Amino acid sequence: MNGISSSSLGYPRIGADREWKKALESFWAGKTNETDLAAQLEQIRLKHLKVQQEKGIDLIPVNDFTLYDHVLDMAVQFGVVPARFGHKGGPVPVATYFAMARGIQGATACEMTKWFNTNYHYIVPELNGVTPSLVENRALQAYREAKEKLGIEGKPVVLGLYTFLKLSKGYRADDLDALVEQYLPPFVQLLSELEQAGVEWVQIDEPILAVSLPKSEMKRVAAIYEAVRRAVPDLKIMLQTYFDSVEHYEETVSLPVDGIGLDFVHGYDRNLSHISRFGFPADKKLGAGVIDGRNIWRADLGAKLELIESLTAHVPQDRIVVQPSCSLLHVPVSTSREKELDPVLRQSLAYAEEKLEEIVLLVRALREGKEAVAEPLQASRRALEGLQAHPGRVSAKVREAYAAASGSEPERSKPFAERRYTQQERWKLPLLPTTTIGSFPQTAEVRQARRKWRSAEWNDEQYESFVREQIDLWTKRQEQIGLDVLVHGEFERTDMVEFFGEKLNGFAFTSNGWVQSYGSRCVKPPVIYGDVEHVRPMTVSETVYAQSLTSKPVKGMLTGPITILNWSFVRDDLPREQVAGQIALALREEVELLERSGIGMIQVDEPALREGLPLKDEDGPAYLEWAVRAFKLATSTVGESTQIHTHMCYCEFHDMIDSIRALDADVISLETSRSHGEMIPAIERETYELGIGLGVYDIHSPRVPPVEEMVNIIDSALKVLEPELFWVNPDCGLKTRGVDETVASLTNMVEAARVVRERLAVQ
Incomplete structure (x- = not known):
């Protein structure tokens, strides 16, 4: 090179x-x-x-491909398989690999969470009780394949050891040095085999170096790379960082590697400032991410x-x-x-x-x-x-509305302590009310109907008739299952962001703009290219129709402004805060339309709120302030008896408690089951006084959880939460699940709530 x-x-x-x-x-x-x-x-x-x-x-990456997830790949290369999957050592079979990612009957899947501040999800390695060894060198296999079959001298991509350990779970912070000692030998062996095979350059990804880390951590990082350098003196290492500027520039560029990759897009100002101020080592290549x-x-x-x-x-x-x-x-x-x-x-x-x-x-x-x-x-x-x-780039009307809204702080008319009693009087829900997050299975029949409509094989009337049939079917199923608060099922929606973007000005939609979210789950993010404006009702017809079929409350379902922002490809000529505010004002019009149409429970989901959090601690407060403001801008004009719900996935509750509370949502639902109840002690440390639902089963796995399992999760939650404020729900929407498993799982969930409810009634 x-x-x-x-x-x-x-x-x-x-x-x-x-x-x-x-x-x-x-x-x-x-x-x-x-x-x-x-x-x-x-x-x-x-x-x-x-x-x-x-x-x-010139430098083509290999080993960036995967069966499911690159972090999971790193774990199985080291033989890191939780005991519940029954692996006895050696290379990890494909069936076990997928079981870790997706779960199997009798063994819950490994936790899944966001890859830094992106919408990609990785599988969290569980290190407890595992002695690592290099059982398979996938990077070497990928290098040989490219060379032998295409004549490409590839650049193997390897997840850095420090990032791998920091993103894993199952150990205490005090154990990290011991883990480094444990994992260094197989990590070095992996690199040594690459060196012996004739690899010239290897890309070692250490994105963790872009987050806010204590400077003392860099001693540990230096120790890792000094050991690597001694073991593979002839292998050229490009230490790659991304998603922001490196936190400790001088220490990072002093590491014994041959190149440093820096992000000059998202970390542009600080990385450039660091180079201007401190220079760049004369013995290293600069990977300029421009x-x-x-x-x-x-x-x-x-x-x-x-x-x-x-x-x-x-x-x-x-x-x-x-x-x-x-x-x-x-x-x-x-x-x-x-x-x-x-x-x-x-x-x-x-x-x-x-x-x-x-x-x-x-x-x-x-x-x-x-x-x-x-x-x-x-x-x-x-x-x-x-x-x-x-012509769609700028709207004077939208700019004026945003400027007007910026002059005051959005607030509900009454505090939650007063609203909760007004809402209970209106809805008369039982203790531990049961509900779902919103979507029901998008079966082959549903997808086929949508294709017929989009291809003009069906007209609007035919498609709307089909959607209403699905709403009829699932309203009856929800009542038979015994859910307390129903949803219409979202059968008319492809994606929770795309659906709304198609009905708002300022959005464009691609035919093939697919990206991976997790596993085989792909999404097609909308493109926000212009000012965002509400044009017509988006959800009222289906929600009002579902409500007409039942005496139980039906939630209106909207995607929140920050999730629409974070799950779209966003214009880069305006501050993201301003785009979020425009989306919020558009959603507020829809919220008010639902309320005027008699819908008194409205869920505005923000599963992506945390993923937009900057990697630098110093940048977090400003983001959270405008993100919370956007949510409140969308939801704060409703009356006190109207109940605002929201939902968040994979949220580090203890990191977000103040912001979650500041949303002032009457009920928030959070993922719990896949993180094995780790959120519960966080809630114990941080009192939460609004309504909350902790997901009692993992919807990303096809397994049907038994009643006893969900009862245990509810019991754990009630150790730290008031029963009067606790809701029972799945982790997330059920769009990707099958009909039979959905009905079985929800039936067990309602039974679990009944068991605990009856026990509480006699205490």
Whole structure:
């Protein structure tokens, strides 16, 4: 790697047509066997490598592909398998691997949580009781495959040991040094085998170095890399950070490695300031992450060239590697299939393939001069100018409404201590009321009906009739199961964000903009390109219809402003706070419409509130302040008898307690079961005086939890919560589950609530 060069940090796994997702789900359904799966996945891997090779990338990553999740891959390479899965040592079978990710009857899945502040979820390794050893070297297998089958001298990607340990669970903070000693030998063995195989460069990902860490932690990091350097003196290591600036720059760039990768998109100001102030080591390559790996907008290539040229004041050009800010896992594959999109918008987008082209173009401009790439640079500038001039970009009405709302603090008319009695008088719910989070199974029949409607095979009337049939069916099922508060089931909705974006101004929708969320679960985020405005009722018809079928309360279901923001590809010309405020004002109109239509329970879900939290402690308070304000802006105008619910997934309760309380929601539901009740002691430490539902079973697993299991979770929660404030619900929506398992699980959940309710009544 002589002279300025190009690199990729990781490629989307799912395939241009989601081939990866389809292969996994076919295997899980028993339609293909393990041999078929391996062959299909190899074909997808090699195709992805060839794309990067043909684009002209110098350093092509290998081992960025996975069966499910790269953190889970690291765990099973070390033989880290919880005892409940019955693994007896040696390489981990595919069945056990998937059982850890998805659960099986008799063994709950490993916990799943957000990968830093992204919408990707990783499987949390459980280290307790496991003696690690290198049972399989997947990085070596990936390197050999690329070299032997495509002639590619790949750059193996390995999750850094420090990040792996910090993201794991099952140990005390005081045990970390002992764990480093335990895990260093297999980690070093993995790298040694790469060195012996002739690997030149390895990418070791340490994104944890971008979070707020005590400086004392860097001694532990240094000890790891000093041990690695002694063991593999000839292996060139690119220590890769991303998602923000490194927390301790001087200590990081002093580590005994051959290159440091820095994020010059999300950590731009601080990383650039660090280099300007402290310089950059003369013996290292700088991985300059200048192309945004987390958003889909075309880069201003002129500005990117200026940035790289500013770096050359501190780092010679021949020691710069031009690359994305992070793995391209977080963006779709290619814009080539976006035939239906507004041409102006399409020209302003860059997915993974286009981002690779931008990287190669920048390198060529630096090698040969701007004149050599004058036309592509001009095309980039014209595309961005076209976007800025788009008629949907700015709405004077929306800007005026946002300015007016910014002048006061949104608040409910009465505090919760008074509202709760008014609401109980209105609803007369039993102790431990049962409900669901919102969605019911999106069966093949539901998906087929939606396809017929979208392809115009069905007209609006036919589709609406089908949706009402589903609402009829599931309203009866909910009443038969015995739920206390019902939902309409969301059969008309594809995705909880896309559905609302389709009905608001300022959003655009792609045909193939899929990204991985967790496992085979892919989402197609909306594109927020203009000012957001409420146009017409979005949820009123279906909710009012469901309410007409039952005497029990039916919740109106909305997605909150921060989740819509965080689960969309967001315009980059306005502060995110302002975009969130625009969304909140649009949602407030819908909330008021529901209330005027007689819907007195309205759930505004914010599962993504925490994932938007900046990685730096110093940046967190400002984000939480405007995020909470956006939620209240959407919900605070309702009357005191109207009950506002919200839901959050994978939320570190103790980190968020003040902000959760500040939302002033009458009821909040939180994930509990998959984290094995770890939230309960957090609640014990932090008194919570509003309504709360702790999920009593994991909806990401196909297993049906027994009544006793859910009773135990309820009992644990009631040790720290008032029964009068406690709700019983699943962890999350049931969209991805099957009908039979959903009915069975909810039946057991209602029975568990009944058992505890009757016990409380006689105490």
